[in-house]
Amino acid sequence: MLTSLEIKGAVAAVTTSALLLSGTFTAAGTYRAHRRAGSDARPPTASELVTGRGRSLFFRSCAHCHGQDADGGEDAPSLRKLQISGSHMTLVIRSGIKGEMPSFAKTYTEQDTAAIVAYLKTLN
Ligand code: HEC
CATH class of the missing domain: 1.20.5 (Single alpha-helices involved in coiled-coils or other helix-helix interfaces)
Structure with a gap:
């Protein structure tokens, strides 16, 4: 016990x-x-932060037309290997294309647009 x-x-x-x-x-x-x-x-570099932000804006506003991987959707072309300059991309995003693509001038600031362009450039 x-x-x-x-x-x-x-x-x-x-x-x-x-x-x-x-x-x-x-x-x-x-x-x-x-x-x-x-x-x-x-820690991510400044440019990684910018392209990361551009990528999430792309998913939000562009991917449903241009495809999740920007490789083209049913009605919109691939944005991979674009031959146009960054300022041309900026112009297209801000002005849109009549009857094809909406303008994002009111949706995104110039900084946001620059982030999207930076992201598109990583796809080249
Ligand atoms: C409603 C569908 C739609 C949405 C949303 C859209 N696009 Fe487009 N986009 C198009 C179409 C369609 C074209 C091709 C127009 C043409 O070739 O005449 C185009 C063309 C472009 C071009 C020019 C490509 C080239 O080879 O010259 C760029 C750059 C572009 N889009 C970027 C974007 C970005 C960035 C976004 C998001 C902010 C976006 N688009 C959102 C439909 C769309």
């Missing part, structure tokens, strides 16, 4: 080791999560 003191001692020992064990797992998990985030922890 165990005395009540021995039982208390045993319970305390079990509790302590369980706590230690879960502490170890938590620490390992945190370490691993940290490592994962840290594996490409390089």
